[in-house]
Amino acid sequence: xxxxxxxxxxxxxxxxxxxxxxxxxxxxxxxxxxxxxxxxxxxxxxxxxxxxxxxxxxxxxxxxxxxxxxxxxxxxxxxxxxxxxxxxxxxxxxxxxxxxxxxxxxxxxxxxxxxxxxxxxxxxxxxxxxxxxxxxxxxxxxxxxxxxxxxxxxxxxxxxxxxxxxxxxxxxxxxxxxxxxxxxxxxxxxxxxxxxxxxxxxxxxxxxxxxxxxxxxxxxxxxxxxxxxxxxxxxxxxxxxxxxxxxxxxxxxxxxxxxxxxxxxxxxxxxxxxxxxxxxxxxxxxxxxxxxxxxxxxxxxxxxxxxxxxxxxxxxxxxxxxxxxxxxxxxxxxxxxxxxxxxxxxxxxxxxxxxxxxxxxxxxxxxxxx
Amino acid sequence: xxxxxxxxxxxxxxxxxxxxxxxxxxxxxxxxxxxxxxxxxxxxxxxxxxxxxxxxxxxxxxxxxxxxxxxxxxxxxxxxxxxxxxxxxxxxxxxxxxxxxxxxxxxxxxxxxxxxxxxxxxxxxxxxxxxxxxxxxxxxxxxxxxxxxxxxxxxxxxxxxxxxxxxxxxxxxxxxxxxxxxxxxxxxxxxxxxxxxxxxxxxxxxxxxxxxxxxxxxxxxxxxxxxxxxxxxxxxxxxxxxxxxxxxxxxxxxxxxxxxxxxxxxxxxxxxxxxxxxxxxxxxx
Numbered sequence: 001x002x003x004x005x006x007x008x009x010x011x012x013x014x015x016x017x018x019x020x021x022x023x024x025x026x027x028x029x030x031x032x033x034x035x036x037x038x039x040x041x042x043x044x045x046x047x048x049x050x051x052x053x054x055x056x057x058x059x060x061x062x063x064x065x066x067x068x069x070x071x072x073x074x075x076x077x078x079x080x081x082x083x084x085x086x087x088x089x090x091x092x093x094x095x096x097x098x099x100x101x102x103x104x105x106x107x108x109x110x111x112x113x114x115x116x117x118x119x120x121x122x123x124x125x126x127x128x129x130x131x132x133x134x135x136x137x138x139x140x141x142x143x144x145x146x147x148x149x150x151x152x153x154x155x156x157x158x159x160x161x162x163x164x165x166x167x168x169x170x171x172x173x174x175x176x177x178x179x180x181x182x183x184x185x186x187x188x189x190x191x192x193x194x195x196x197x198x199x200x201x202x203x204x205x206x207x208x209x210x211x212x213x214x215x216x217x218x219x220x221x222x223x224x225x226x227x228x229x230x231x232x233x234x235x236x237x238x239x240x241x242x243x244x245x246x247x248x249x250x251x252x253x254x255x256x257x258x259x260x261x262x263x264x265x266x267x268x269x270x271x272x273x274x275x276x277x278x279x280x281x282x283x284x285x286x287x288x289x290x291x292x293x294x295x296x297x298x299x300x301x302x303x304x305x306x307x308x309x310x311x312x313x314x315x316x317x318x319x320x321x322x323x324x325x326x327x328x329x330x331x332x333x334x335x336x337x338x339x340x341x342x343x344x345x346x347x348x349x350x351x352x353x354x355x356x357x358x359x360x361x362x363x364x365x366x367x368x369x370x
Numbered sequence: 371x372x373x374x375x376x377x378x379x380x381x382x383x384x385x386x387x388x389x390x391x392x393x394x395x396x397x398x399x400x401x402x403x404x405x406x407x408x409x410x411x412x413x414x415x416x417x418x419x420x421x422x423x424x425x426x427x428x429x430x431x432x433x434x435x436x437x438x439x440x441x442x443x444x445x446x447x448x449x450x451x452x453x454x455x456x457x458x459x460x461x462x463x464x465x466x467x468x469x470x471x472x473x474x475x476x477x478x479x480x481x482x483x484x485x486x487x488x489x490x491x492x493x494x495x496x497x498x499x500x501x502x503x504x505x506x507x508x509x510x511x512x513x514x515x516x517x518x519x520x521x522x523x524x525x526x527x528x529x530x531x532x533x534x535x536x537x538x539x540x541x542x543x544x545x546x547x548x549x550x551x552x553x554x555x556x557x558x559x560x561x562x563x564x565x566x567x568x569x570x571x572x573x574x575x576x577x578x579x580x581x582x583x584x585x586x587x588x589x590x591x592x593x594x595x596x597x598x599x600x601x602x603x604x605x606x607x608x609x610x611x612x613x614x615x616x617x618x619x620x621x622x623x624x625x626x627x628x629x630x631x632x633x634x635x636x637x638x639x640x641x642x643x644x645x646x647x648x649x650x651x652x653x654x655x
Contacts, residue, residue, distance in 0.1 A: 061555055081558045094556035098574045107570075111561035155560065 011070070012037040012195045013058055013163055018067035020053055027053040028064070029219035035163075035197060040189050042198045042206035045216035046242065051199045052091075054216070055165050058197065059088050072162050082111075087156035088165040092172070093148045095140045101127070102136040104151050108159045126154040129188070146177050153185075157192060166198040170205060182209050203243050207231065215239045235279050237367045240289045247295070247336045249288040249329075251366075263288065263366070267329040271307045273366045280368035287367045292339035294363040297325065297355050298347045308358040311336075313351050323348070327357065399634075406627035413621075423628035433612065433629065437636070440608040443523055443598075444591040447530040451587050452580060454531065455538035459579075460572075462539075463546035474543070477536050485533060489600050492529040496520040496601065521603025529597050534590075538583035545579025546572070581648040588644075589637050609633055 011034040020028040027050040035041045043051040056062040057069060060081035069076050076084055087108070096104050106123045114122065127133055130150040143151065149169055156164055169185075170178045186209050189196045200206050206213045207227040214224040215234075223235040234240035237248070251263035260272040263286055273288070299306075314335065315326035323343055326335040338357065340346045349355050373381075407419045427433050462473045480488060495501045496519040503515040519525065549572065557567045595610035602608070609629060616626035 059559060061558075080563075081555070082561045082563055086559075088556070088559045090552050090556055092550070092552055094550065094552040096553060096556070096571065107557070108560035110570075111566065159560065 010037060011035060012072055013197070014068075014070040015054070015058070016068040016070070018054065018057060018064045018069070020050075020057060020062060020064045022053075026050075026219045028057065031067075031219070031221050033214060033221055033224065035195060036212075038193055038195055039211040040186065040196045040198070040209055042200055042210040042213045043216060044200055044203060044206040044213050044242075047201055049216040050219040051201075051216045052167055055088075055167055055197065055199045058163070059086050059165050060084050085162040086165055087159050087161040087163075088167065089149070089152045089156050089169045091167045091169070093152040093169075095143070095148050095151055097140055100136070100140060101132065101138045101143070101151055104140055105154045105158055107155060112159075122158055126158040129157065129192075130154045131184075145173055146181065149173065149181065153188070157188075157194070161194060163195045163197060166196060168200055169198070170200070171202070178205075185209060207243075215242065217242075233277065233365060234289075237287055237289070240365065240367070245292050245337060245339070246289045247292060248334075249290070249332065249336075251286050251288050253284045253286060261286070261366075267311070267332070268307065268309050271364070272361050273364055274362060277362075277364060278366045278368065280370065283368040283370070285369040287369060289365045289367070290359055290363065292324065292337040293341060294359055295336075295338040296358045297338060297340065297349065299356075299358045306358045306360055308356055310354060310356055313349055313353050313355060316351050325349070325355075327355070402627045403631055405624050406631045408624050410622055410624050415624075423625045424632070426625055427628040427632050433609075436607065436609045436612050437633070439523065440592050440610075440633070441636070443526055443530070443606075443608060444588050446527050447534065447591050448584055448588045450527065450531045451534050451538045452542075452583055455535050455583065456542055456576075456580070458535075459539045459542035459546055463543055474540075477539055480533075480536060486596060488533055489529050489597050492525065492532070492601050493520065496525055496528075520601055521606065523602065523606045525601040525603075526598050526606040526608070529601050530591055530594065533597070534587045537586045541582040541586065542576060542579040545576040545582075549575045578648055581644050585641055585644050589641060592637055593633060 013033075013035040015031055015033040018028050018031045018033075019026065029050070031050075031054060033054075043054060045051045053062055057064050058071070060076065060079060064077075071085060096107065099107070102120075102123050105126050106119050109119045109122060123136065124133075127135060130153050132147060132150050132154065135147070135151075140148070140151070149172075152169070166185075170181050173181060182205055185196075185198075198206070198209065207230070210227060212224060213227055213230050214221045215230060216222065217236075217238050222239050223230060225233075225235075230239065231243055234243055234246075240246045241248070249265050249268060251265045251268075253261055254264045254270060255262040260274055261278065262270055262272050264270050265288070273286070278286070311327035311329060313325050314328045317324045317326075321343075322339050322341045325338040325340070327338065329336055340348075347355075405415075406423050407421070409416045409418070409420060409422060458477075462470055466473050493500070497503070498515050498517065498520070500520070502519060503512070506512045506516070553571055553575070554567060557571045562570060592608075593610050594608060595614060598606045598608045598611055602611075610633075613626045613629050613633075616622045616629065620626075
């Protein structure tokens, strides 16, 4: 029998059947999750989905009611945060207000056996790493939001943790700085090689920065996959709806063979779904999802698998790099969206125009009704 | 000169407290300061300016002893009050949970009786036939009452610590409440155990409250009159008691005034030092 203490060594963090409730509400519900050594992992989900709780369980600030937490192959259920090989960047950065930049960054080193000179050298190194060279004596109250974040990062990284935990670190920054920091964080992670676990509700952030993303809803992890897989093949309807935009169509099963299922929709007609694009437990009713960018307007290069239908444009919004057209289908309550990104080379119809909409059957994902 | 309506209203609002402050604070202090440079011959004041009173106040051993004792008692009282108040404030702030309001309410209960009564109670507790002595005699620990309990400096310190504790708990509690709890998690995350965390985060960040408490206790204590009078005996007397004696029985108002001004200066200097200290702590926020 495999003993629980000799768990898979490649997984730097392994969560096994974690459960945690607050006032009878299950914040984390039977979560199993493995995080690989050296990867940039994001926990993505709407607020209240339990992602921060899960992160705090890894850090040791919350005790799970059930389940085991393994870090670096060692069960840490009863290890206090100060003895775990993890460090955290807090959402509000938690910069110590009575200490200056150097004292903040070197805070954790005081609990180690390094000499004063070594500590000073390490502080300089850490500040340089996060682009705050020469800020040593700056008072923490004199730092901007972005600088505070860098100090929080340096303070955690200087201890060379096995895992760095980041709790919505970019949410307090303005848009430009956020985008810059996304890039920098990614670069930093690659250069230091430490496993990063990032909690965020911002899907762009999760998709652009991560090697893998775990999407959480209501205390459960719905899907763990690469950003491409999450976007192109969301495993549940909730993930599909949460990540990017998705048009949903309610359809009925009309026939089946070994590889495909044929479904019918009032406006879209009959079309085929590939079985590896269908998720859930078998049911004659299916919810079909098509991304707005996978719907084409008046396209001329039709393939064998292209399906088409006609519709009238009811709304048109210019978004800068894309144009978003809305069409209203009689079988759908909501508007269906079509996004056009190659504006120059695409037809540009106006509101009220009748258009031919096409899509490829292989771009369609579907979920059995529950 | 044109005065806007808003300014007029401001002056009207300020008027009453301003007059109050002038007549009940500035005028008495000015009078007392003036008085301290005069001399008194039985009932007549001699209004020639002299430093004689200050010479006596500063250099006569009896006054020096009293000033030193007052300072020492105040410092001791302040020290012990903070020492006892901090754990209470700490407990309420960190472990009070939903009962914080109840705890704070309980702390204010001593104020329901007058200060005088509370000080007088210590006589009942510490006295020759008091609660403590009776208890010890009943236990059989002592055969005759202990006399060192009452009528000395220690009794004054004890009574004052008890009397002033709530005033220390409240400001310390407020400063502990203001500490962002994520800072504690951060220090924990960076390797601190509870002991290190207390000295590196909690104590420095609660310093504004501690210094506030020090000022609140130290300043009134040094001029306390009733407590030494009640429980101090001859050895526990403080400078305020001497000032009272000089004003009334000794009929030497100018010397009393000089003693008063001197204690005012001492308190002022110490208070200013603490205010500057506090500013150092506060500037980081």
